[in-house]
Amino acid sequence: MTFLGLIANNLWSRKMRSALTAAAVAIGVMAVVALGVLTTSLKETATQVLKVGTDDFTMAQKHTDDILNSSISQDDIAAIGRVPGVQSAVGALLEIVSYDADNPLIIQVGLDPAAQVPFGVDILEGATYSATAPDELMLGYVLAKKLGKRVGDTIVVDTLTYRITGLYSTNVSFGNSTMMAPLSALQARNRVPGQVSLGFVRVVDGANVDEVRKRIDDSFIALTTIASAEEFGRADRNLTLINAANTGGSLLAALIAITGVLNTSLLSFFERIREFGVLRAVGWSRFRIIWLVLGESLIVSVIGAAFGVLLGWVAINVLQHLQQLRGVFIPVYGSEIFVRSLLFAIVVAFLDALYPAIRAAFLSPVEALRRE
Amino acid sequence: MSDQRSATSGSSTTSGSSVIAEETTAAIVVDHVERRFGSTLALADTSLRVEAGEFVVLRGPSGCGKSTLLHCIAALDTPTAGTIEVAGRNIAHHRSQLSRFRRDEIGIVFQLHNLVPRLSALQNVQLPMFGTHLGRRQRVVRAEELLEQVGLTATMGHAPPEMSGGERQRVAIARALANHPSVLLADEPTGSLDDDSAALVLALLQKFRDESGMTILAVSHDARLDRAADRIVTVGVS
Numbered sequence: 001m002t003f004l005g006l007i008a009n010n011l012w013s014r015k016m017r018s019a020l021t022a023a024a025v026a027i028g029v030m031a032v033v034a035l036g037v038l039t040t041s042l043k044e045t046a047t048q049v050l051k052v053g054t055d056d057f058t059m060a061q062k063h064t065d066d067i068l069n070s071s072i073s074q075d076d077i078a079a080i081g082r083v084p085g086v087q088s089a090v091g092a093l094l095e096i097v098s099y100d101a102d103n104p105l106i107i108q109v110g111l112d113p114a115a116q117v118p119f120g121v122d123i124l125e126g127a128t129y130s131a132t133a134p135d136e137l138m139l140g141y142v143l144a145k146k147l148g149k150r151v152g153d154t155i156v157v158d159t160l161t162y163r164i165t166g167l168y169s170t171n172v173s174f175g176n177s178t179m180m181a182p183l184s185a186l187q188a189r190n191r192v193p194g195q196v197s198l199g200f201v202r203v204v205d206g207a208n209v210d211e212v213r214k215r216i217d218d219s220f221i222a223l224t225t226i227a228s229a230e231e232f233g234r235a236d237r238n239l240t241l242i243n244a245a246n247t248g249g250s251l252l253a254a255l256i257a258i259t260g261v262l263n264t265s266l267l268s269f270f271e272r273i274r275e276f277g278v279l280r281a282v283g284w285s286r287f288r289i290i291w292l293v294l295g296e297s298l299i300v301s302v303i304g305a306a307f308g309v310l311l312g313w314v315a316i317n318v319l320q321h322l323q324q325l326r327g328v329f330i331p332v333y334g335s336e337i338f339v340r341s342l343l344f345a346i347v348v349a350f351l352d353a354l355y356p357a358i359r360a361a362f363l364s365p366v367e368a369l370r371r372e
Numbered sequence: 373m374s375d376q377r378s379a380t381s382g383s384s385t386t387s388g389s390s391v392i393a394e395e396t397t398a399a400i401v402v403d404h405v406e407r408r409f410g411s412t413l414a415l416a417d418t419s420l421r422v423e424a425g426e427f428v429v430l431r432g433p434s435g436c437g438k439s440t441l442l443h444c445i446a447a448l449d450t451p452t453a454g455t456i457e458v459a460g461r462n463i464a465h466h467r468s469q470l471s472r473f474r475r476d477e478i479g480i481v482f483q484l485h486n487l488v489p490r491l492s493a494l495q496n497v498q499l500p501m502f503g504t505h506l507g508r509r510q511r512v513v514r515a516e517e518l519l520e521q522v523g524l525t526a527t528m529g530h531a532p533p534e535m536s537g538g539e540r541q542r543v544a545i546a547r548a549l550a551n552h553p554s555v556l557l558a559d560e561p562t563g564s565l566d567d568d569s570a571a572l573v574l575a576l577l578q579k580f581r582d583e584s585g586m587t588i589l590a591v592s593h594d595a596r597l598d599r600a601a602d603r604i605v606t607v608g609v610s
Contacts, residue, residue: 001495002508013490278486281448282500282547283475365448369486 007295021264022304028257029308029341032250034315036337039246044332047232054120054171056209057227059199066238070197077199085212087204088118091196093186097157107178110186126151126166134185138166142176261352269356276360277368286361297353305345399424399555399587405454407440415440427581427588429601436608438591439559446478446557459554479548483560485540487532493543494528500550518546538569558590574600
C-alpha cells in the first residue's frame with residue numbers, strides 16, 4: 001500500500017461522502033466555467049466592433065456606456081489623420097441591426113466609399129454602393145453565405161429594404177461577417193451628421209505605435225486609443241460591468257463550493273478523530289497527517305473539477321440555445337478557463353482541508369483515542 | 373508502588389519514589405512522574421524501572437493512573453512533573469522527534485485494538501511503516517510476515533469488522549511489532565478476550581519477547597497475564 005493508495009482507499013471506502021464533496025466542487029467549477037466562457041464570449045462579441053476594419057489601433061469616445069454610442073466628429077478624425085506618424089485615419093459609423101431570430105445582431109458599418117481601401121475592404125464580387133444611396137449596401141462574404149444572399153438580391157434589415165451591390169472581404173476575419181452602407185446615408189438615418197462611432201488608425205511603416213498613440217491621447221482628451229480587447233474597458237463600461245459580474249459570480253461560486261466542501265470536510269474530520277489518534281500513536285508525524293487530509297481533499301476536488309468542466313460544457317450548450325442568447329453568445333473556450341477551473345479546485349481543496357488537517361495533526365493522541 | 377515478584381521474576385526492585393541503582397540495562401526509567409489535569413491528580417508521584425527484556429505487568433485500582441503512565445511512557449501524553457527515559461533517551465529532550473520515537477522505539481497495543489476499520493488487516497499492519505526506509509513491497513512483505521507469525525495468514529485481507537475480537541487483537545500486536553520496537557506497551561491486551569483468545573495473545577507476547585528480547589510493559593487487571601509476567605508492579609500503593 002502506497003501513501004497515494006491509502007488516500008484512494010480512504011476516499012473509496014467513504015464513497016458517498018467523497019461523492020458529495022466532489023459534487024460541491026463540481027457545482028462550483030461548473031459555475032466558474034459557464035460564467036467564464038459566457039463572459040469571454042460576450043467580451044469577444046462586444047470587442048468584435050474593433051475588428052471590423054484594418055488598423056493599428058482604434059479611436060473611441062472615452063467612458064461611453066456602450067462603445068456603439070461613442071461619438072467622434074469627422075473633423076477630429078481628419079485632425080487625427082494629420083498627427084505625425086499617422087498614415088490614415090478612417091471614421092466609421094457602426095450600428096447593430098437585426099436580420100432574423102438566428103441573426104439578431106449584425107454590425108452595419110457606415111463607411112464612405114473613398115475610405116474603403118484604407119479600411120482594408122476588398123470587393124470580391126459586384127461593385128461598391130454609391131456614396132449617398134440610402135437603399136444600397138454590401139455584405140461581407142461570410143455573412144452573405146450565412147444569409148444565402150448574392151449580389152443583386154434585396155435584403156430587409158430592420159424593416160428597410162436594401163439592394164446588395166457587392167460582396168467584400170476585409171483583412172480581419174470578423175469584418176467579413178458585417179454589412180456595409182454609405183456613411184452619409186447611415187448618418188442621415190441616425191440623425192448624426194458629421195459624426196462617426198470609431199476611428200480606425202494606421203501608422204506609417206516604421207513608426208512607433210505607442211508613441212503615436214500617446215500623441216493622440218494627449219491631444220484629444222475626450223477620446224481614447226484602444227489597441228486590444230483588454231483596453232476595451234477604457235471606452236466601454238459594459239465590458240467593465242461584464243468583468244465585474246464574472247468576478248462576482250465566480251467568487252460567489254467559490255463561496256458556495258467552499259462552504260459545501262468545508263461542511264463535509266469537518267464532518268469527516270469529526271468522524272475520524274480516533275483514527276487520527278491511532279495514526280499519531282503508531283508514529284505518524286503531524287506533517288504526514290496534514291498531507292493525508294490535504295491529499296484526500298485535493299484528489300476529490302480535482303475529480304470534482306473534471307466533472308464540473310463537463311457540467312459547465314453542458315450548461316454552456318444549454319445557454320447557447322436560449323432564445324435570448326442566440327446569435328449573441330458564441331462560446332469561446334479559452335485554455336485559461338480550464339486553468340482557472342483547476343486552480344479553483346486546488347484553492348477549494350486547500351482552503352477546506354487546511355483547517356481539518358491542522359486540527360487532525362495537532363490533536364492530542366490520548367484525547368483522540370478516547371473518542372467513541 | 374509495590375513490587376510483587378511473579379514466579380519467573382528475578383529482576384531489580386522498584387520502590388515508592390526512587391529508582392534503585394542500575395547494574396543491568398534499563399529499558400524504561402520513570403522518575404517521580406506526576407500527571408495532573410487541572411486540579412485533578414491522574415497519576416501521583418511514581419517511579420519505576422523496567423529492565424531490558426523484562427515482562428512487567430502494572431496493576432492497580434481503577435483511576436490510579438496505570439493507563440496514564442503507559443501513555444506518558446509512549447509519549448502520547450506529557451507528564452506534569454518528573455522524567456521518563458526509554459531506551460536510554462529522555463523523552464522530554466526529544467519533543468521535536470516524538471513521532472519518530474513512537475514509530476521506532478515503541479509498539480503499543482490498546483485494549484480496544486484501535487485498528488482502522490476500513491483498512492484490511494494487512495493494511496493496518498503497514499501503517500506504522502510509513503515514513504520508514506521501507507519501500508512499498510518491503511512494507512507488504514513485513515506485514516505479511518507478522519500476520520503469519522500471529523496466525524492470521526488466511527484473514528490478512530479481512531477488515532477488522534469481519535474479524536473476531538481475538539483476531540483483531542492479534543492484528544494490533546502485529547501492527548505494534550511492525551518496526552521492531554525495543555519496548556512493547558500494552559493496555560489491557562486481554563481485557564476483552566475469552567480464555568482461548570487471551571491464551572493465544574499471551575503466548576504471542578511471550579514468544580516475541582523471548583525471540584527478540586523486547587521489553588513488555590502491560591497494564592492489566594487480568595490475572596491470566598500474571599503467569600506470563602516476570603514481575604507485577606502495583607501502582608498507587610506506597
